[in-house]
Amino acid sequence: MFAAGLVIAGVVFMREALQLPTGWTPAGPGPGFFPFWLAAGFTVSALAVFLRTWNSPQAQAEPFLPPGAAQRILVVFLPMVAVVALLRYLGIYLGGALYLVGYTRLVGRHPWPLVLAVGIGVPLALFLIFERWFLMPMPKGVVLEWILYGR
Amino acid sequence: MDVVRTFHDLLYGLSVAASPENLLVAVVGLLLGTAIGVLPGLGGTNGVALLLPLTFHLKPTPAIILLASVYWGAIFGGAITSILFRIPGEPWSVATMFDGYPLAKQGKPGVALTAAFTSSFLGGLVAIVLFTFFAPPLAEVALKFGPPENFAVLLLAFATIAGLESGDPVKAVLMTFLGLLLATVGFDIVSGTPRMTFGSVALQSGVSFVIIAIGLFGIGEILLTVEEALRIQGLRARLSFRDVWETWKLFPRYFWTIVRGTLLGFWIGVLPGTGATPASFMSYGLARQFSPRGSKFGTGEVEGVVAPETAAHAAGIGALLPMVTLGIPGSPTAAVMLAGFFIWGLNPGPLLFQENREFVWGLVGSMYLTNVIGVLIVLTLVPAFAAIVRIPFAILAPLIAILCSIGAYAVNNQVLDLWIMLGSGLAGYFFKKLGYPLAPLVVALVLGDMTEQAFRQSLIMGQGSPAIFFTRPISAFFVLVALAVFLLPHVRNLVRRARRPAVPAEAPGAAGS
Numbered sequence: 001m002f003a004a005g006l007v008i009a010g011v012v013f014m015r016e017a018l019q020l021p022t023g024w025t026p027a028g029p030g031p032g033f034f035p036f037w038l039a040a041g042f043t044v045s046a047l048a049v050f051l052r053t054w055n056s057p058q059a060q061a062e063p064f065l066p067p068g069a070a071q072r073i074l075v076v077f078l079p080m081v082a083v084v085a086l087l088r089y090l091g092i093y094l095g096g097a098l099y100l101v102g103y104t105r106l107v108g109r110h111p112w113p114l115v116l117a118v119g120i121g122v123p124l125a126l127f128l129i130f131e132r133w134f135l136m137p138m139p140k141g142v143v144l145e146w147i148l149y150g151r
Numbered sequence: 152m153d154v155v156r157t158f159h160d161l162l163y164g165l166s167v168a169a170s171p172e173n174l175l176v177a178v179v180g181l182l183l184g185t186a187i188g189v190l191p192g193l194g195g196t197n198g199v200a201l202l203l204p205l206t207f208h209l210k211p212t213p214a215i216i217l218l219a220s221v222y223w224g225a226i227f228g229g230a231i232t233s234i235l236f237r238i239p240g241e242p243w244s245v246a247t248m249f250d251g252y253p254l255a256k257q258g259k260p261g262v263a264l265t266a267a268f269t270s271s272f273l274g275g276l277v278a279i280v281l282f283t284f285f286a287p288p289l290a291e292v293a294l295k296f297g298p299p300e301n302f303a304v305l306l307l308a309f310a311t312i313a314g315l316e317s318g319d320p321v322k323a324v325l326m327t328f329l330g331l332l333l334a335t336v337g338f339d340i341v342s343g344t345p346r347m348t349f350g351s352v353a354l355q356s357g358v359s360f361v362i363i364a365i366g367l368f369g370i371g372e373i374l375l376t377v378e379e380a381l382r383i384q385g386l387r388a389r390l391s392f393r394d395v396w397e398t399w400k401l402f403p404r405y406f407w408t409i410v411r412g413t414l415l416g417f418w419i420g421v422l423p424g425t426g427a428t429p430a431s432f433m434s435y436g437l438a439r440q441f442s443p444r445g446s447k448f449g450t451g452e453v454e455g456v457v458a459p460e461t462a463a464h465a466a467g468i469g470a471l472l473p474m475v476t477l478g479i480p481g482s483p484t485a486a487v488m489l490a491g492f493f494i495w496g497l498n499p500g501p502l503l504f505q506e507n508r509e510f511v512w513g514l515v516g517s518m519y520l521t522n523v524i525g526v527l528i529v530l531t532l533v534p535a536f537a538a539i540v541r542i543p544f545a546i547l548a549p550l551i552a553i554l555c556s557i558g559a560y561a562v563n564n565q566v567l568d569l570w571i572m573l574g575s576g577l578a579g580y581f582f583k584k585l586g587y588p589l590a591p592l593v594v595a596l597v598l599g600d601m602t603e604q605a606f607r608q609s610l611i612m613g614q615g616s617p618a619i620f621f622t623r624p625i626s627a628f629f630v631l632v633a634l635a636v637f638l639l640p641h642v643r644n645l646v647r648r649a650r651r652p653a654v655p656a657e658a659p660g661a662a663g664s
Contacts, residue, residue, distance in 0.1 A: 031339035034603045038332045045325035069378040084569045096553040108545020
């Protein structure tokens with residue numbers, strides 16, 4: 001069914017490409033020309049994959065995920081989404097620290113001293129490397145800004 | 152070609168590079184570069200760009216040596232992350248991952264690492280010799296290329312990558328299309344209109360290759376590993392003297408792979424705009440086609456590590472050739488270095504060889520020295536990196552996620568990129584699960600802009616007729632080779648299947664639903 005989704009995506013891409021001139025313009029091929037034919041090729045390939053799986057029913061027999069896998073994937077992925085969603089408030093360092101502490105403690109079940117050492121040490125080291133050494137400003141979030149600069 | 156004079160210049164260059172100041176700068180550059188190469192998302196291009204402001208206070212010669220050393224260090228370092236973590240530390244170490252990681256997983260990380268470093272060293276060494284002696288004529292040939300030839304060469308790159316995918320040719324083609332399609336997102340270079348943005352302003356600047364790669368390989372890999380119920384507790388890395396020796400003993404049998412990878416890599420590097428990344432993929436693809444053990448590639452073949460690594464380092468060096476001789480960068484990293492030339496008060500071009508002998512030959516001399524120092528540094532420092540690998544996965548997974556986020560954010564400093572990263576991570580997980588190859592997607596994404604430009608310019612030259620690709624001999628040659636490379640493995644399979652009619656329909660194959 002994944003291939004069916006790709007076919008639909010391909011059609012959407014083609015529609016988007018058609019917003020622009022796809023034919024020959026005074027300046028050569030129009031801006032939509034390349035995207036349109038790429039999208040067309042993409043759709044045709046996706047259709048080929050879809051039709052082939054359609055014709056072999058045994059492909060669906062195997063369960064897609066081993067038992068319990070979906071839960072483990074969500075446990076690692078959803079907090080990532082949460083950290084990115086809360087980036088404005090927590091920033092990469094605090095958000096990362098919470099993620100590290102939460103995951104190593106709840107999933108890894110490591111002892112608290114190790115959890116805290118990693119959860120504090122790693123973001124601190126990254127902070128020093130990127131903010132101080134490489135001078136690359138990362139999103140620090142409202143909380144850390146307040147702690148560091150009092151605003 | 153005046154060989155005696157070149158020798159004379161080379162000796163002078165070595166003496167320049169061996170001065171205490173230049174030597175110190177080279178070692179610092181190598182250490183920084185290796186660290187940058189190990190960090191996923193922070194690439195050679197980023198590293199060179201970040202250090203560029205620091206060089207304004209240096210004289211031109213140590214400045215270029217510092218930046219070049221960072222580049223070489225990053226080339227060595229990228230392999231470490233690829234092999235031990237299955238995250239490309241650098242785009243050009245994606246191909247190293249294909250066999251390097253399985254090798255490490257089988258308990259032979261020392262072999263994989265030694266093979267990577269040694270082939271990088273050998274590819275680099277031969278490329279430097281080529282650089283020294285065949286510089287002017289090679290650059291001249293590449294310069295004669297027009298858009299049709301460039302497009303034909305790019306076509307060859309895609310054909311090689313799609314042809315090398317053992318799995319499903321249709322899915323490989325599909326992923327190539329998807330990569331090229333993603334590359335068109337953003338402003339159109341010719342007409343200036345925003346394309347494929349679905350009305351989003353943030354997408355107008357395009358989708359960065361680095362972010363997609365971080366998502367696909369970094370986040371996607373975490374998800375794949377988690378699915379396996381944390382069975383992988385980090386790969387144990389031991390790099391003993393015996394590992395090194397045992398691996399070196401294997402090297403004579405890869406002689407032709409090394410020669411092929413080096414020549415190919417150097418040539419791809421010299422071509423404007425194409426750097427170590429396509430070179431590494433093409434070399435891997437060719438090695439797979441030529442090797443008697445080609446069908447085992449992807450399961451942990453040493454040769455699958457040797458091929459991309461020789462080509463990557465050779466391409467890195469090749470990329471500097473048109474930069475120094477003609478002022479045209481051979482790769483994105485070279486483009487950043489070139490920006491430095493003007494700030495240091497130098498005019499890149501052929502005159503550089505006469506007016507700034509110290510600069511040009513100092514750079515050449517330093518390439519010999521840094522290659523030797525670099526391989527010694529990485530071979531001895533790997534135990535330090537081995538410590539990283541012993542970290543339990545429950546700590547590693549969030550750590551990788553944070554590093555990915557920092558890397559993705561650093562590219563454009565925008566939060567949208569983090570969402571794109573997470574999205575491509577999820578997509579990468581599903582692609583991987585369903586047997587859609589990632590390599591064609593990534594490569595097509597990198598080369599997309601260049602391909603479209605070459606294609607459109609060619610069509611303009613040919614007044615809209617695609618015949619132009621066949622009427623020009625060099626381009627016709629490359630197009631035909633591209634077709635052969637893509638079709639040959641599949642024709643061979645069909646013939647084989649036709650000869651053995653009683654074979655049950657399909658091998659296990661990736662189940663698609």
